[in-house]
Amino acid sequence: MLSNKNMKAQEVFDVYSDCIMPTYAKFPLVFVKGKGGYLWDVQGKKYLDFFPGWGAGNLGHCHPKVMSAVRDQVSKLIFIPNNYYNLPQAKLAKEINFWADGKFKVFFCNSGAEANEAALKFSRRFGKGRYEIITFENSFHGRTFGALSATGQKKYQEGFSPLLQGFKYAGFNDIGQVKSLISEKTVGIMLELVQGEGGINIADKDFVFSLRQVCDEKNLLLIIDEVQTGIGRTGKMFCYQDYGVMPDIVTLAKALGGGLPIGITMIKKEIADILSPGTHASTFGGGPLICKAALAVLKAIQKEKILANVRKMGGYLQEKLESLKVKYPGIIKEVRGLGLIWGVELNKEGKPVVEECIKRGLLINCTQNRVLRLMPVLNVGKKEIDKAIAVLDDALKGG
Ligand SMILES: Cc1ncc(COP(=O)(O)O)c(C=O)c1O
Numbered sequence: 001m002l003s004n005k006n007m008k009a010q011e012v013f014d015v016y017s018d019c020i021m022p023t024y025a026k027f028p029l030v031f032v033k034g035k036g037g038y039l040w041d042v043q044g045k046k047y048l049d050f051f052p053g054w055g056a057g058n059l060g061h062c063h064p065k066v067m068s069a070v071r072d073q074v075s076k077l078i079f080i081p082n083n084y085y086n087l088p089q090a091k092l093a094k095e096i097n098f099w100a101d102g103k104f105k106v107f108f109c110n111s112g113a114e115a116n117e118a119a120l121k122f123s124r125r126f127g128k129g130r131y132e133i134i135t136f137e138n139s140f141h142g143r144t145f146g147a148l149s150a151t152g153q154k155k156y157q158e159g160f161s162p163l164l165q166g167f168k169y170a171g172f173n174d175i176g177q178v179k180s181l182i183s184e185k186t187v188g189i190m191l192e193l194v195q196g197e198g199g200i201n202i203a204d205k206d207f208v209f210s211l212r213q214v215c216d217e218k219n220l221l222l223i224i225d226e227v228q229t230g231i232g233r234t235g236k237m238f239c240y241q242d243y244g245v246m247p248d249i250v251t252l253a254k255a256l257g258g259g260l261p262i263g264i265t266m267i268k269k270e271i272a273d274i275l276s277p278g279t280h281a282s283t284f285g286g287g288p289l290i291c292k293a294a295l296a297v298l299k300a301i302q303k304e305k306i307l308a309n310v311r312k313m314g315g316y317l318q319e320k321l322e323s324l325k326v327k328y329p330g331i332i333k334e335v336r337g338l339g340l341i342w343g344v345e346l347n348k349e350g351k352p353v354v355e356e357c358i359k360r361g362l363l364i365n366c367t368q369n370r371v372l373r374l375m376p377v378l379n380v381g382k383k384e385i386d387k388a389i390a391v392l393d394d395a396l397k398g399g
Contacts, residue, residue: 007042008042009028009029009030009041009042009043012030012042013028027355027358029041029047029358030042034049034060034061034062035060035061035062036060036061036062036063036377036379037049037050037052037060037061037376037377037379037380037384038061039061039363045361046361047358047361047362047363048361048362048363048384048387048388048391049061049363049376049377050362050363050364050374050375050376050388051363051364051365051373051374051375052375052376052377053254053255053259054254054365055196055227055228055233055254055255055341055375056253056254056255056257056259057255057259057377058231058232058233058254058255058297058306058377058378059255059258059297059300059301059306059377059378059379060377060379061259062259063258063259063296063297063300065296065297065299065300066258066259066293066296066297066300068296069292069293069295069296070260070289070292070293070296072292073088073288073289073292073293074289076288077288077289078287078288078289079284079287079288079289080287080288081283081287082108082281082282082283082285082286086286086287086288086291087288088288088289088291088292088295089108089286089287089288089291091291091295092286092291092294092295092298093105093106095295095298095299096252096264096266096298099237099238099298100237100238100250100266102269103246103268103269104250104266104267104268104269104272105266105267105269105272105273106264106265106266106267107264107265107267107275107280107282107285108262108263108264108282108285108286108291109262109263109264109265109282109285110261110262110263110282110284110285111142111253111261111262111263112141112142112147112225112227112228112251112252112253112254112263113141113142113143113144113147113263114142114144114253114263114282114285115227115251115252115253115263115264115265116141116142116144116146116147116150116190116225116227116251116265117142117144117146117147118251118263118265118280119190119223119249119251119265119267120133120146120147120150120164121146121275121279121280122249122265122267122274122275122280123187123188123221123223123249124187125274125275125279126187126188126221126271126274127187127188129185130184130185130186130187131165131166131185131187132166132167132168132183132185132186132187133150133166133167133168133186133187133188133189133190133223134167134168134169134170134178134181134182134186134188134189134190135150135151135152135167135168135169135170135189135190135191136152136169136170136171136172136191136192136195137152137153137169137170137171137172137198138152138153138172138195138198138199138201138368139151139152139153139169139172139190139191139192139195139198139225140153140156140192140195140196140197140198141190141192141225141227142227143156145160145163145164146164148160148163148164149163149164149165149166149167150167150190152167152169153198166185168181172191172195172198172201172203173201173203173204173207174207175207175210175211175214178211178214179214182214182218182220186218186220187220187221188215188220188221188222188223188248188249189211189214189215189220189221189222189223190223190224190225191203191211191223191224191225192224192225192226192227192228192229193208193224193226193229193234193239193240193242193243194228194229194234194239194337194338194341196228196229196341196367196373197228197367197368198367198368199343199345199367199368199371200336200337200341200342200343200367200371200373201336202336202337202338203243205243205244208243208245209243209244209245211245212245212246215248221248221249222245222247222248222249223247223248223249223250223251224238224239224240224247224249224250224251225251226238226239226240226250226251226252227251227252227253227254227263228254228341229338229341230250230252230253230254230255230256231252231254231255231256231297231298231301232255232301232306232307232310232339232378233255233310233339233340233341233375233378234310234338234339234340234341235307235310235311235314235338235339235340236307236339237301237307238250238252239338242338246268247268248267248268248271249265249266249267249268250265250266251263251264251265251266252264252265252266255297256294256297256298257290257293257294257297258293258294258296258297259293260289260290260293260294261290262290262291262293262294263285301378304379306378306379309378309379309380310339310340310378311339313340313376313380313381313382313385314337314338314339314340314342316382316385317337317340317342317374317376317385318335318337318342320385320386320389321335321337321342321344321374321389322335324344324389324392324393324396325344327393328396330347331346331347331348331396332344332345332346332347332396333345333346333347333370337374340375340376340378340380341373341374341375342373342374342375343367343371343372343373343374344371344372344374344392345370345371345372346370346371346372347370348370349369349370350366350369350370350371350372351366351369353366353372353392353395353396354366354372356394356395356398357391357392357395360391360394360395361391362387362388362391362392362395364388364392372392374388376388
C-alpha cells in the first residue's frame, strides 16, 4: 500500500503507468490542494489556474459555499434514486428555471456527454421517423457514441466506426450550407455558441438568428450545447441569452456542480413530455448531494455578482491579450473570445508556450495545436489577470 503522506510524484506516475488506462495526455504535476483560482502541487509549489477543471471550475477550487452545502447534505442524505422524490432536485430544477424564464423541464444526469445523449434520444422521439441532426465542423459534444458522432472532428472518431447514423456537418457560421443539408429526415440543429475545444470560434448573432428562423419554418429542434459556455462563463447565466434566441433544448454540465459531476438536459416545456416514464434514465442523475452543490453554485453566482465580474474582467483580459498581440505580431495571429473564455491563436505550436507557462506557475490549455485557451475562475480579479499576462508575456518572449 502506498502511504498518502510520503508519496512522491514519481511514485504516483509509476502507479498510473501500471494501473490506469493511458487515455489522457498529462503534464507531470500532482495536485493536492486548491483554493479559489490557485492550486498547490505535491511539492508545495503554487500555481495560478487559468483553466480550472476544463471549464468545470467557474467558481474556483473548493468554494466555501459549495463545501458547506456538501457537508450539510452529506450528513442528511447522500443519495436517493429517481423512483422517489428529493428536495434538492426540486429546488435545483426551480432555480435553473428561474434563470431560464421558466421555459424548461430538465432531465438530470452526470456529464456533458450524457446530457447530449439525452438530447439526441429526445430528438428521435420528437422526430417520429425524422432523425438527422446537423452539427458543425470543429464542434465537440463528448465521447459517448451519440455525442462522438455529433462531434464534427474526424480525429476523435478514428477507430470507432461504425458511428451513430444521421449526422451531417456544416461549416460554422455558414447558414447557406446548413440550409442545403436539410432534408425531409432532418429533426434538429445542434451547436455550441462558442466552440471551445474547436478553437474558441464564436457563432455570429445573425447566423444563430437565422438558425432559429429555419428551425421554426421546418419544425426542427434548435439544440444548444452549453456544457462549456453555461453557468456564467460568457457573462450571462446561459450564453444563448446573449444571442436573443430561445433554444428548444439546452445541455449543461461542467461548472454547474462546483467540482462535482452533473449533467442537465433542459427541454422546452411545450414538448418535454415526449419522454414518458421508462423512456430514459440515469441512476445517479439528480441525487440530493450533487443538487445541493449545484444550488450553492447558482446562489453564489447571484450573491457574489459573478456575472457582472465576468463582463468587467472579460473586457480587462481582452484588453491585455490584445496588447500582447500588438507586442508579438509575428507570434499571435488572433485573439478572440467572449466573457471569460478566450483563445489566443498563434502562428506556431502552442504546447511549448503552455509548458513555459507551467514552469512559471500558470496553468493554461492549448487546443487545435495553436490556440491557447484561457478560462480563469469567474471571480478572478485584475491582480490575477495581470499576473497571468506577465507570465504569458515571458513565455512568448522565450519563443
Ligand atoms: C461543448 C462540450 N460538450 C460536451 C462535452 C463533454 O462533456 P463531458 O466531458 O462532461 O462528457 C464537453 C467537454 O469538454 C464540451 O466542451
